[in-house]
Amino acid sequence: MYIHAVSHYLPTQVVGNEHFTQLNGLSSDWIIERTGIVERRKAAPGENTNTMTLDVIRLLEPKADLSTVDLIVGATYTPYDTIVSLAHEAQHSLGIADIPVVSISTACSSLLNAIEVVEGYFALNKATRALVIVSEHNTAYNNDQDKISGHLWGDGAAALLITKERQSEGDFAIKALLTGGAAHTSKATTAVMMKPMEGGVTMPHGRDVFINACQYMPKASLQVLERCGLTLADVDYILPHQANLRISRNVMHTLDLPEEKLISNIQYLGNTGCAGCAIALSEQWDMFEKGQRIVVTVFGGGYSYGAMLIEV
Amino acid sequence: MYIHAVSHYLPTQVVGNEHFTQLNGLSSDWIIERTGIVERRKAAPGENTNTMTLDVIRLLEPKADLSTVDLIVGATYTPYDTIVSLAHEAQHSLGIADIPVVSISTACSSLLNAIEVVEGYFALNKATRALVIVSEHNTAYNNDQDKISGHLWGDGAAALLITKERQSEGDFAIKALLTGGAAHTSKATTAVMMKPMEGGVTMPHGRDVFINACQYMPKASLQVLERCGLTLADVDYILPHQANLRISRNVMHTLDLPEEKLISNIQYLGNTGCAGCAIALSEQWDMFEKGQRIVVTVFGGGYSYGAMLIEV
Numbered sequence: 001m002y003i004h005a006v007s008h009y010l011p012t013q014v015v016g017n018e019h020f021t022q023l024n025g026l027s028s029d030w031i032i033e034r035t036g037i038v039e040r041r042k043a044a045p046g047e048n049t050n051t052m053t054l055d056v057i058r059l060l061e062p063k064a065d066l067s068t069v070d071l072i073v074g075a076t077y078t079p080y081d082t083i084v085s086l087a088h089e090a091q092h093s094l095g096i097a098d099i100p101v102v103s104i105s106t107a108c109s110s111l112l113n114a115i116e117v118v119e120g121y122f123a124l125n126k127a128t129r130a131l132v133i134v135s136e137h138n139t140a141y142n143n144d145q146d147k148i149s150g151h152l153w154g155d156g157a158a159a160l161l162i163t164k165e166r167q168s169e170g171d172f173a174i175k176a177l178l179t180g181g182a183a184h185t186s187k188a189t190t191a192v193m194m195k196p197m198e199g200g201v202t203m204p205h206g207r208d209v210f211i212n213a214c215q216y217m218p219k220a221s222l223q224v225l226e227r228c229g230l231t232l233a234d235v236d237y238i239l240p241h242q243a244n245l246r247i248s249r250n251v252m253h254t255l256d257l258p259e260e261k262l263i264s265n266i267q268y269l270g271n272t273g274c275a276g277c278a279i280a281l282s283e284q285w286d287m288f289e290k291g292q293r294i295v296v297t298v299f300g301g302g303y304s305y306g307a308m309l310i311e312v
Numbered sequence: 313m314y315i316h317a318v319s320h321y322l323p324t325q326v327v328g329n330e331h332f333t334q335l336n337g338l339s340s341d342w343i344i345e346r347t348g349i350v351e352r353r354k355a356a357p358g359e360n361t362n363t364m365t366l367d368v369i370r371l372l373e374p375k376a377d378l379s380t381v382d383l384i385v386g387a388t389y390t391p392y393d394t395i396v397s398l399a400h401e402a403q404h405s406l407g408i409a410d411i412p413v414v415s416i417s418t419a420c421s422s423l424l425n426a427i428e429v430v431e432g433y434f435a436l437n438k439a440t441r442a443l444v445i446v447s448e449h450n451t452a453y454n455n456d457q458d459k460i461s462g463h464l465w466g467d468g469a470a471a472l473l474i475t476k477e478r479q480s481e482g483d484f485a486i487k488a489l490l491t492g493g494a495a496h497t498s499k500a501t502t503a504v505m506m507k508p509m510e511g512g513v514t515m516p517h518g519r520d521v522f523i524n525a526c527q528y529m530p531k532a533s534l535q536v537l538e539r540c541g542l543t544l545a546d547v548d549y550i551l552p553h554q555a556n557l558r559i560s561r562n563v564m565h566t567l568d569l570p571e572e573k574l575i576s577n578i579q580y581l582g583n584t585g586c587a588g589c590a591i592a593l594s595e596q597w598d599m600f601e602k603g604q605r606i607v608v609t610v611f612g613g614g615y616s617y618g619a620m621l622i623e624v
Contacts, residue, residue: 072493077394082453083419083506083513085389088614091495101493101616102425105417107395113414120432140509141394181384181413183403194395196508197452201395302400304413 002171007059008158008282036245040154040270048080049135052157071127075110108300110274136273141200149203154270158278179306188303220307236292242276314483319371320470320594348557352466352582360392364469383439387422420612422586448585453512461515466582470590491618500615532619548604554588
């Protein structure tokens, strides 16, 4: 399968670290040292995961024919509407009748869960052109005052047109993809949570998330390379889940790869949940050169993880 | 693929129609005439979609070996936790490492979306034994005072072990499954909504939901039969999404089938969302006879729909 085109949308409001300094006394230097985050985007009143879905579709339309999409898979853990999901909103906007529409909610790993669902539909011959949309409105569920995790989150969305067959020379090939879950570990279900009816996001065990993210993303990256008969020497870029710059650097250190091979947008976007890697892919799309290989690897709350090897 | 075993869990508290009569003046006769609902279950304080997940796993364990599950797909539109999804909770409870874990949130059609996702993993040879869990805590997001939809909702959950190959003579075969979406229609994104940050469920256009449900469930049922070279004469039972008894009867009327062939639990459970059909399948499991065929058909908010043919 192939990524034919990608788009992303970012809300215009920029929230700098000084916002949190004023609220709860965390200094910008402390936030940068601990997370790498300098600023993040915040959705405007009236914006949400469904409106950002419409934005990324509008931005994808000039790059790809969306009229023949035959599967829509959406993903978010910060839903505006859990009944009219963002995948439904996308179908409504495109006006395409009778195609399968699925929404995923597997926290920060959802981009790869969504693409694996697409892979399944392709294998079943139930679809050939899938629109994948990842959209997060973290600030809707966030408590800015929270000194532990209030400063981490940002909003944003991305859309990918994924096709079973190559559509053009510029397509990126998905050579392999795997997902897994580490929810069997002791703190997986209590480390980071987002309970809509109980005040939103909390992160009582950030250190456990950190440790497991640093362990599972390198492991999954090596596994996906192994499935393709490749090694780290064949990889040009690592694009890890954008949760914390220290985690990303730790992943590179574990893989013994230089930081020049790290793709990161958390510095100016914060943790944009399952949208982060897709936004980065869209931001960097024109920078990649033919033949380059990118490993996208994710790890999130609930401790599901995954890795995908892309060849430009 | 095959359904090897099913379990269901219902909270103990029964809420009769008189609860709503006291709150907002709707008479029990009026509720029964309009919806068929006499009573519904309500989760106790401390119960939620994740605790009900643990309950259905506990109830499934005596019926099936869950230690070799290699895929978990959860579904809900009434999440307790959008990060630690009920699929993560299930993996944590079972203690199985490294398997794919996916949560679906495609409103009332999610049972069939979830099973179609399983079908994809089976086609990819990425799984052979899938645990599907559907769990709804509607009363957490419901406004009991709401005269339009406050009286419709109930809580409950079900679990299914679905295997690629037949495990035993008693397995039910899934002969065909399809899903689709009708979100292209004008009111699909505004008819029934559940916005966690804006007060929960609302149903401004119940009549439009009714009309489309009555149209799409018969259509999908006929399509799934056609794919198997069968007709309605080959069907023993229709199990429609449990949204409203009038919709279910309308579906039977459209298909020109007698009401004896209708499976329904809405009278005593209310609308239990994506769990309704799976609960009914579990309730009736021992009643089915070898060779019988059941069409499960769903339609929900956001207007996604589907149908599945089961052969006992």
